[in-house]
Amino acid sequence: MKCSMCKKDKKAYEMFKHDTDICKGCEAVRWFPKYLSHTSGKWKGQPFILFDWQREIIYNLFGTIKKNGKRKYNFVYIEVPKKNGKSELAAGVAIKLAFADGEASPEIYSAACDRDQANIVFGVARKMVIANKELAKRCKIIESTKRIVHNTNGGIYRIVSAEAYSKDGYNIHGLIFDELHRQRNRELYDTMTMGAGDARDQPVFFMITTAGYDRNSICWEVHEKARQVKEGTLKLDNWLVSMYSADEKDDWADEKVWAACNPSLNKIIDIEKVRLAYNEAKEVPPLENDFRRKRLNQWVKQESRYLPMKKWDECDRNIDKLALKGKYFYGGLDLASSTDIAAFVMVHKDEDRFYHVLPFFWVPEEAIEIRSRRDKVPYAEWAAEGLIEATPGNVIDYAHIEAKIDDLQNDYDIQEIAFDRWGAVQISQNLEEKGFTVVPFGQGYASMGEPTKELLKIVLAGKLIHGANPVLRWMADNVVVRMDPAENYKPDKSKSTERIDGIVALIMAISRADVHGQSGSVYDDHDLILI
DSSP states (O other), X not given: OOOTTTTSOGGGGGOSOOSSOOOHHHHHHHHHHHHOBOOSXXXXXXXXXXXXXXXXXXXXXXXXXXXXXSBSOOEEXXXXXXXXXXXXXXXXXXHHHHHSSOOXXXXXXXXXXXXXXXXXXXXXXXXXXXXXXXXXXXXXXXXXXXXXXXXXXXXXXXXXXXXXXXXXXXXXXXXXXXXXXXXXXXXXXXXXXXXXXXXXXXXXXXXXXXXXXXXXXXXXXXXXXXXHHHHTSSOOTTEEEEEOOXXXXXXXXOHHHHHHHXXXXXXXXXHHHHHHHHHHHHHSGGGHHHHHHHHSOOOOXXXXXXXXXXXXXXXXXXXXXXXXXXXXXXXXXXXXXXXXXXXXXXXXXXXXXXXXXXXXEEEEGXXXXXXXXXXXXXXXXXXXXXXXXXXXXXXXOHHHHHHHHHHHTTTSEEEEEEEESTXXXXXXXXXXXXXXXXXXXXXSHHHHHHHHHHHHHHHHTTOEEOTXXXXXXXXXXXXXXXXXTTSOEEEOTTTOSSOOHHXXXXXXXXXXXXXXXXXXXXXXXOOOOOO
């Protein structure tokens, strides 16, 4: 039931005193500016008056009470772009749980992937406590071990990180889990959330993060659960979810989109800084994902983008297979694993230095339905449309690949086939016996470096003609590159969370086409550096 404070204008929340009984939600909202103040920037020293989005979280967390008098919500998941004030909010929650929640000997923890990250929220909380005389006199701050010990209620607030923690012994009343997307595995999350608060009546697991890029991570798992709770497709009554992000189809250049997913824009976030970040990302393709993830809170495919997909999509001109009959082609063959995807990509480089691409893919038939469900990638649809060939059994039958390449030679003059040495010895020998020229192609920087840069230049110049093949586009969107100290870079399958075999094959084919075709880069007057 709403109290008299609930019914007043929101400005009433800024009052430190009033003479009416108030509900627990309003009491918590009022507690923040009464005891806490901002610790940095232009707001430093000012009372911590919650923004609307923060107020909603605090009101619901502390004010939604079950019939037994305990809080309804135990798990709070907040996903919001950087610099919106989530660390300050989390620090305030930690202090309230430690100092003003009526719990005997409360144990509060700030958890994160490493000690430095865990210390961010703790450090803000420490400054808030020191700045308030009433809070400061109730506790002792132990700098050496990053602890705040309450003098009277027996409580403790300290940090714990994935670098060093014990697997048991936690009796959690409050957990602040910072930047969950940075967790390298699920061990710390599981240890801190599974059963660690069972001895408490109303523990709070307060998770804050920006979007990540690893969809095989614990953060993606929790993100998906939270998304379903928010959408109402998953019923978890003890979860409170607050997510601010741009939709995948939203225009990342639209300032209205920026405002919709940054609830503190023009309050603590200067829009000019967002504009500068956008302009930089627009000019430097690898920074696009960084902008999308940190400023728009969009989950991306990789930490640093290699191929700008807007430019890739502009290269979707139709392939004229009839006009290409009899033309010279150079192929790249990447077999990856016999249980995954095999790719053969052919490239024709014409006299105007346009690269015409013909891609072909194979998967094992028995795994296609499982992979479609597991990876949420439409393998089955692609197979039905003839974009991927499903070979019988649970491994790829390389005889189908040999037969396809042999058949392609009837229409196109395949000059060379470059192949990754790994796993392709037998098929390369078989193709050679059929009369094809096969060339082993190393996967290190020496072999892959220049053609990897060249593919980026070709895409930026609009010189790639790929016919909008959806399988190849999916792989282009997945690519992560690794850079050496000399700023050479190449595709990194270990960091690419999904398949990139078609792009690896394309790079090899482009390299052989450049060796034998018209010399010179399509982008001779630019020296692109991947950041």
